[in-house]
Amino acid sequence: MPGRTPLTVLTGPLGSGKTTLLRHILTVVPRKIAILMNEFGEIAIDTKILQGKNVEMADLGGGCVCCSLLGEFEAAVDEIIATVNPDYLVVETTGVAEPDALVFDIQESLPQVRLDGVITVIDADGLVKYPQVGHTSRIQIESGDILLLNKVDLVSEQELATITGKLQSLNEIASIIPTIRCQIDPDLLFGIGRERLQPSLHHHHQPEFxxxxxxxxxxxxxxxxxxxxxxxxxxxxxxxxxxxxxxxxxxxxxxxxxxxxxxxxxxxxxxxxxxxxxxxxxxxxxxxxxxxxxx
Structure with missing residues (x-):
């Protein structure tokens, strides 16, 4: 029986750098990667940015993968594994998605994949300009196995220390890795394999954007x-x-x-x-x- 495909959930607020991270990963990782992308908006801009790379792409539009598109998400994962059989499957959620519901669905409904980890990308400059962490951003931070603190070149050392402390107060377990334009050793992102028990949720997601x-x-x-x-x-x-x-x-x-x-x-x-x-x-x-x- 073939092993389960490792699946990484990539989450984070709007504009934090998720697609920039994917562009970097596709440039430096010599493995077969499939990306399932859920974008906010009528036009799949991020999908077009990544087209032409050595990658298999699938797009989920017209809603949020953490709630209204869960059935389509499961079907898309089935199709990707059957047709592509990738070494890694990365799911990039929209910036308004709450990944805890998605994690529960992966664990309960997709026995052919193994949740490898949740990577949350955070915009350091954005967190300085908008220090109030909203409900959705809080869940994204709390769900992360790795918090990729991006755009640290745009903030001062004191601001960086304050942001890091805030992130640690919301997630004591995750590693916080500062980056510029999401330049990171991809070996740090894959093979996390954290065991987690995500409880069932009564999900009432109301995007503010x-x-x-x-x-x-x-x-x-x-x-x-x-x-x-x-x-x-x-x-x-x-x-x-x-x-x-x-x-x-x-x-x-x-x-x-x-x-x-x-x-x-x-x-x-x-x-x-x-x-x-x-x-x-x-x-x-x-x-x-x-x-x-x-x-």
């Missing part, structure tokens, strides 16, 4: 787009996607007021905006983006 998407075939003026990105309101916590400029398409990453652009493969403009009451701002944001189109 909403999202909308924007697509266009237009080419955008970079100076105008820069001014647009700089002026996004504090209600927009996360934005990501692809933007076409005259010099080429760029990957746009916006988290808590900080953003960057990375030259990427050709693609049409596709953006997802995530935040509190963000749909109320959709008309204004779309109008401002259209004003940046090159004529």
């Amino acid at each position: 909403e999202s909308f998407s924007y697509t266009s075939q237009a080419v955008y003026d970079r100076t105008c787009f820069t001014e647009f990105a700089d002026s996004l309101s504090s209600d927009i916590y996360r934005a990501k996607g692809f933007v076409q400029f005259p010099e080429g398409t760029h990957l746009f990453n916006f988290v808590a007021g900080r953003w960057d652009l990375e030259l990427f493969e050709p693609s049409s403009t596709e953006l997802v905006f995530i935040g509190k009451h963000v749909t109320q701002q959709k008309p204004e944001i779309c109008d401002r983006l259209q004003s940046c189109e090159q004529k």
Whole structure:
């Protein structure tokens, strides 16, 4: 009888660096990895970022894997193991997922896999700007076997010490590993094999964020787009996607007021905006983006 496939759950708040970590893992790990991705938003931006790598991908959209998509999740895992038979299976949850319900489902309903561990990615800079840990983020931290404290280059030593103390108070067991752009030895992430007994949950998940998407075939003026990105309101916590400029398409990453652009493969403009009451701002944001189109 073949051994059970090790499964790693990758969780963490919106914009913490989960997809950046996956890009790093796919670059340096010479094993067959399959990724099951659950994204927040109508467009699967992260899936498109990872396409073309030496990886098998499956996408769960239209809901949250920790509650409304559990049946689809189990079916997707079955299909991946039957068709790909990977050495490792990584499940990247949406940033608003609560992984304790997912862990229980893995243990109860998926005998063909073995939960290897839960990796929680934390944005150090985001935790400084927004020190109040919400319900979902707390569960993500408490569930982690490893807390990957990312973006530590953006905070001071004193801030880092304060953040580390806060994380330790929420999870006394997990290892806390500081990183910059999720650069880490992958041997630290796999083979955890922590035994855990996750109790059954009465799960009533009510995400505090909403999202909308924007697509266009237009080419955008970079100076105008820069001014647009700089002026996004504090209600927009996360934005990501692809933007076409005259010099080429760029990957746009916006988290808590900080953003960057990375030259990427050709693609049409596709953006997802995530935040509190963000749909109320959709008309204004779309109008401002259209004003940046090159004529």
